[in-house]
Structures are given as structure tokens and as C-alpha cells.
Amino acid sequence: MSAFPLLSDRPRVHQSFLYDARGVALYEGILGTPEYYLPAAEEALLQANLDALTAPLSSRLALVELGAGDGGRTRRLAAEPLVYAPADISAESLSLNEAGFRGSEPLAARRAEGWTAAFTLNALSHVNDITGTDFDTADWRHVAEYDAASTSVRTHVEARRAVVLSVPAEGGGRRELRRFAAGERVFVEQSRKFSEEETRRLAEAAGLRLSRSWASDDYLIAELVRGSA
């Protein structure tokens, strides 16, 4: 994975850098924080509609899950898939996923403060591990802003002070890669909500059809199937 977008005028760190072993653990921590209401909203909707959701799954030959993570929620839905194929960029997630399906103990205890900031800043440490850059997470703060127009939360890291970023030089020593001014931001992630109508439109553009859906005030579960309406 290249860190090249870091050098652009609108620098970014690809969101896949959020997920190394530590990132996966921190994400699990976020799921357990009381202010992150989505897991509880999802759980309530799953629970209320479990029979309808799981009924068609038992006859499926294979369940392929993209970005499966630890598979915790999937285990609720797919008690007996003949084949389960989780795909995830994180090897750690897949190990946890496998352990979960084999019936091992659940993940480490959750709930502490500052999970989200630690999760975002950990992406910089992950970039260091992969590319040899020298981000010091103490130089950066996590900034998450809600944009009502696009119903999305945009997450950046913002330089607390002027930062000079360097990488190992070929002949030894270090080579300056770029400078960040105090207050300059690096884009990390956008998390967006989609209405049922938007989901339907996106699905159709991708050759899929929204066949069934379940909604509460805070959450939407949509079933997409191949083929147009």
C-alpha cells in the first residue's frame, strides 16, 4: 500500500491503514463505547427480525463476506452456511473471525475512553511500520466533523505543531519527505449514512436490486440481490 497521497496538496492516509492488529482491537473498543450507538441499533434491528433475515440463508451454498472483521454479527445470521468465506485486509481480523467460528472465547473486554482518537492516530503508526516514515502521534490530533449535507462524518488528523516527515535515505540517515504546517490536516476516513432510497439507487447502478429491507430510526438493513427490478 503506497503512502504517496500523503505528498499531495490534499494529503490523505488510505483508510485501510486503520486496520492492523492494534487498529482491529481499537475498533472493537469503539464498538463498546456507549456514545457509539450504531452497534446497539443494529443489534436491536437484527434481534427483531432474525427469523426473516436468516430464513433464506440456510439454503445458500456459500456466504462470502467483504470486510468481515471478526465476524461477530455474521455468526448470528449464519449458523449453518455450508461454506463461509470472510474476506478482510486484516490478517488479525481473519484470525479472530476463525477463532470465533470455532467457538473460542469472545474478544477482550471493551469500554475505555478515547478509543476513536487512538484508532485514527494508530493509522499513522501503521504507515510508519509499512513505509518507514516517522510520524509521532503526539504531534497530531484526531478531528471528526459531521457534514449534514452529505450525512457523513469526515475524519482527519490535524498537526498540533509544524511537522517534518522523513523516511530512511538510501545511503543511510533520513530524507525529508514533506512538511506539514501547524493546523494542517490529513484526511483519513469518511463514514456515511445512506437512506433506503439512496441505497436502492446505488444498488441499481451496480446491477443489484434491493429486494427486502428492515429499518428503525437509526439503522437500515437492506438485502441486495443480483439483477435489476
Ligand SMILES: C[S@@+](CC[C@H](N)C(=O)[O-])C[C@H]1O[C@@H](n2cnc3c(N)ncnc32)[C@H](O)[C@@H]1O
Ligand atoms: C468497520 S469494520 C466492519 C467489520 C464488520 N463487517 C462488522 O460489521 O463488524 C471494516 C472492516 O473492513 C476491513 N477492510 C478495510 N479496508 C479493506 C479493504 N480494502 N479490503 C478488505 N477489507 C478491508 C477492515 O479490516 C475491517 O475489518
